[in-house]
Structures are given as C-alpha cells and as structure tokens.
Amino acid sequence: MGIREEKAPDGSCVIKIEGKFDINVQAEFRQAYEKYPRTGKFVVDLKDSDYLDSSALGMLLQLREYAENRKERVILRNCGKRVKDILSVAKLCPLFTME
Secondary structure (H helix, E strand, O other): OEEEEEEOOOOOEEEEEEOOEOHHHHHHHHHHHOOOOOOOOEEEEEEEOOOEOHHHHHHHHHHHHHOOOOHHHEEEEOOOHHHHHHHHHOOOHHHOEEO
16 A cells, blocks of 8 residues: 556656555655656556545645646546545646546
8 A cells, every 4th residue: 555656658757546545645655756857747546546635635736736737747547436526526627637
C-alpha cells in the first residue's frame, strides 16, 4: 500500500496510488513528483484506490501548482466511480485531464 512512482517511456512521471489516498502518503506523494521537472507530464493512476480524503484533494492541487497550473500536464487516470464522485463534488474535475 502507498505510492509507487515510475518513469513512463515518454519521460512522464507516473504515480500509482495503492490503497487509501490520504494524509499518510503526503510526503511520499510529493517526493515522487519532485524528482521530475515542473514542465513535464504527471499521471496519477488511481486504479488501485477508491478512497480520497480532503488532504488528497489538496495534494492533487499542489501537484497541479508544481506543474505550473497546466491542466494538460496533470492527468488523473483510472478513476473509479467513487473517486470521480468525490472530485466532482469538490468541483475539481475541470482542473485536470481525466482518462
């Protein structure tokens, strides 16, 4: 459980969330993306997570800020219904590219 980070063939940062996406992974999440240039592409894969709390929403916004507030640079991938509902209620969907 936790965060797994890997470099995709195109050089982008892929951060896989496993289990709960909450305050307990905050430092690990930040460390994963700070290894990459701000001008790169960041993919957050939520396939193995169905739980986000308010701190996770804040972490996603911090990642977006790190990526120079460019929607096309932060991709949320494999969001299940529950995760999409949370993002929708928080009105964050328009701030990210959803795949």
